[in-house]
Amino acid sequence: xxxxxxxxxxxxxxxxxxxxxxxxxxxxxxxxxxxxxxxxxxxxxxxxxxxxxxxxxxxxxxxxxxxxxxxxxxxxxxxxxxxxxxxxxxxxxxxxxxxxxxxxxxxxxxxxxxxxxxxxxxxxxxxxxxxxxxxxxxxxxxxxxx
Amino acid sequence: xxxxxxxxxxxxxxxxxxxxxxxxxxxxxxxxxxxxxxxxxxxxxxxxxxxxxxxxxxxxxxxxxxxxxxxxxxxxxxxxxxxxxxxxxxxxxxxxxxxxxxxxxxxxxxxxxxxxxxxxxxxxxxxxxxxxxxxxxxxxxxxxxx
Numbered sequence: 061x062x063x064x065x066x067x068x069x070x071x072x073x074x075x076x077x078x079x080x081x082x083x084x085x086x087x088x089x090x091x092x093x094x095x096x097x098x099x100x101x102x103x104x105x106x107x108x109x110x111x112x113x114x115x116x117x118x119x120x121x122x123x124x125x126x127x128x129x130x131x132x133x134x135x136x137x138x139x140x141x142x143x144x145x146x147x148x149x150x151x152x153x154x155x156x157x158x159x160x161x162x163x164x165x166x167x168x169x170x171x172x173x174x175x176x177x178x179x180x181x182x183x184x185x186x187x188x189x190x191x192x193x194x195x196x197x198x199x200x201x202x203x204x205x206x
Numbered sequence: 207x208x209x210x211x212x213x214x215x216x217x218x219x220x221x222x223x224x225x226x227x228x229x230x231x232x233x234x235x236x237x238x239x240x241x242x243x244x245x246x247x248x249x250x251x252x253x254x255x256x257x258x259x260x261x262x263x264x265x266x267x268x269x270x271x272x273x274x275x276x277x278x279x280x281x282x283x284x285x286x287x288x289x290x291x292x293x294x295x296x297x298x299x300x301x302x303x304x305x306x307x308x309x310x311x312x313x314x315x316x317x318x319x320x321x322x323x324x325x326x327x328x329x330x331x332x333x334x335x336x337x338x339x340x341x342x343x344x345x346x347x348x349x350x351x352x
């Protein structure tokens with residue numbers, strides 16, 4: 061499974077979130093063998109829950125795992141500090157990122173701490189966030205604590 | 207409301223978690239005026255959900271807030287990277303910590319990034335985690351990704 065194949069799963073989650081009226085950020089956690097462990101998307105609006113970012117939703121959906129070293133987190137957008145902290149604490153080995161143009165979180169910090177980072181600069185992801193931020197700037201500011 | 211008063215709320219949450227068979231870490235988010243916005247505890251065991259740490263549960267319980275700068279997160283244990291990332295991303299202004307003897311997370315990093323840190327070294331918190339880690343070392347290792 062290529063990083064692009066994995067990103068497609070995250071993009072589908074982001075689009076699902078958008079169709080629900082939510083913030084279009086999706087993520088998925090894969091095992092080293094390319095098996096999908098769980099996927100999810102931002103649910104701030106849908107669940108009225110500020111704690112559910114794309115990555116934390118995918119992590120939750122993957123259930124309790126004994127070791128994350130060989131897992132890969134794929135996300136449509138550069139992980140914020142909250143989600144970067146999740147990756148670091150649980151020693152998730154690799155992160156595949158759709159884009160970091162509309163928002164840049166903690167992925168350099170993760171790289172400095174030994175996490176393998178793949179930044180794809182995917183045009184679909186850039187467009188989706190650019191459109192969303194343009195349409196709902198206050199909601200986006202709320203989601204990143206600004 | 208003193209830091210110790212706020213810690214009492216987090217300790218009550220940790221004890222509730224313990225009585226449910228869970229990992230005894232509790233937290234609460236307070237407004238600057240001392241109003242309790244939300245409290246919670248680790249729910250890995252109870253909900254079979256690895257994404258619910260004490261701090262993320264308290265953050266969720268507080269609901270959507272437009273600004274966290276004047277809020278205070280109190281937690282029975284030094285926040286792990288996941289929960290430290292939450293504090294940094296949402297610009298929570300202060301963190302009150304029960305103890306950092308049994309586990310030391312990202313509180314120094316938060317201090318370097320402008321978060322006010324109060325470390326109480328509370329004996330109840332130390333005892334609760336010492337007893338728990340001694341009784342369930344594997345569950346504890348799972349919760350911190352080790």
